[in-house]
Every structure is written in C-alpha cells, then in structure tokens.
Amino acid sequence: MDDILMEEELFGPILPIVTVDNFDDALEKVHSLEKPLAAYCFAHDKKIINRWVTEVSSGGMCINDTIMHISPETLPFGGVGESGIGAYHGKTSFQTFSHYKSVMDVGTPQFLLKKRSAPYSNDPANSAQFEWLLKQ
Known part of the structure; x- marks a missing residue:
C-alpha cells in the first residue's frame, strides 16, 4: 500500500493485487x-x-472479472467522489449531458397571494387588500 503507484488512480495495464487476512480487512x-x-x-x-x-461505494463494479462492466452500453459508466461525477453510455449519456428544467405553474398571482400571504384566511372580506395589490 506504500508503493507510489497506490497514490493516484490507476488506469491499466496495471492492476495491483493487495493481500489481506480476511474480508473485513x-x-x-x-x-x-x-x-x-x-x-x-x-x-x-x-x-x-x-x-x-452493498458496502463498497465505487463508480462501477465487476464480480469475478475486470473492466467488463464498461462494455455494455446499457450499463452506465462513471465515477463517484474523487473519481468523477456523472455517468455515460447509451441513455445515461443523454441524461448526464441534458438539463432537466423544473417548471411549476400554480395558477394566477391572485392564487399565490391569497394562499401564501397573511391574513391566511378564506374569508373574502380579508382578501380586499390582495385585490388592490393585483390592480397595481
């Protein structure tokens, strides 16, 4: 673990093998x-x-093989944390490089004023001040 190769993220053809005493280690x-x-x-x-x-967080994972998890375009490929953010491949590429814009349409300004501003009442007598604001 003290080797200089272990200080940076590695991209083949080097695959370090680190021996441990047990799985928890x-x-x-x-x-x-x-x-x-x-x-x-x-x-x-x-x-x-x-x-x-379940216990290892990584960009991708492969069980009983190496690097093959990046082959299928249906599986997203990308990193987390220091190894990057986002993912790409197939549909995931489109989602990563697209911006989803949130739009909320709650009706007319009168609706907003009556529901969000004091005096928090459904009594029409209390809404006269809001009608005046809307006409301004």
Whole structure:
C-alpha cells in the first residue's frame, strides 16, 4: 500500500493485487481510501459478494472479472467522489449531458397571494387588500 503507484488512480495495464487476512480487512482497506472508479471482487460466496456490492461505494463494479462492466452500453459508466461525477453510455449519456428544467405553474398571482400571504384566511372580506395589490 506504500508503493507510489497506490497514490493516484490507476488506469491499466496495471492492476495491483493487495493481500489481506480476511474480508473485513479488505473492506477496511477500501474504506480508508478515496472511492474508486471501479471495484472488483473475486469470490464464489454469495454473502461475500453481497457485502462487497452493498458496502463498497465505487463508480462501477465487476464480480469475478475486470473492466467488463464498461462494455455494455446499457450499463452506465462513471465515477463517484474523487473519481468523477456523472455517468455515460447509451441513455445515461443523454441524461448526464441534458438539463432537466423544473417548471411549476400554480395558477394566477391572485392564487399565490391569497394562499401564501397573511391574513391566511378564506374569508373574502380579508382578501380586499390582495385585490388592490393585483390592480397595481
């Protein structure tokens, strides 16, 4: 873990292998570092795999293989934290590079004034001041 290669995010062809005594030690090591762009787990035990998937935050993940999670265009690819934000591939690319604009139409200004301003009453006698404001 002290090697200079472990100081920055790696992009192949180098894949460091770090040995640990048990799975909890592996999780502890992963959690001590920045969130990775990809996290790989090689295991047959479904409990180990499920823990890896639920307890490790990463941009992408591949179980019992490496890098193949970026191949299908139907799977989003991208990072979290230091490894980046957003994702791309297929429909996800369109969503990432699109801006969704929120528009709320609540009716006429009179509706807004009556519902949001004092005297908070449905009594028509109290709404005369709002009618005056609307005419200004």
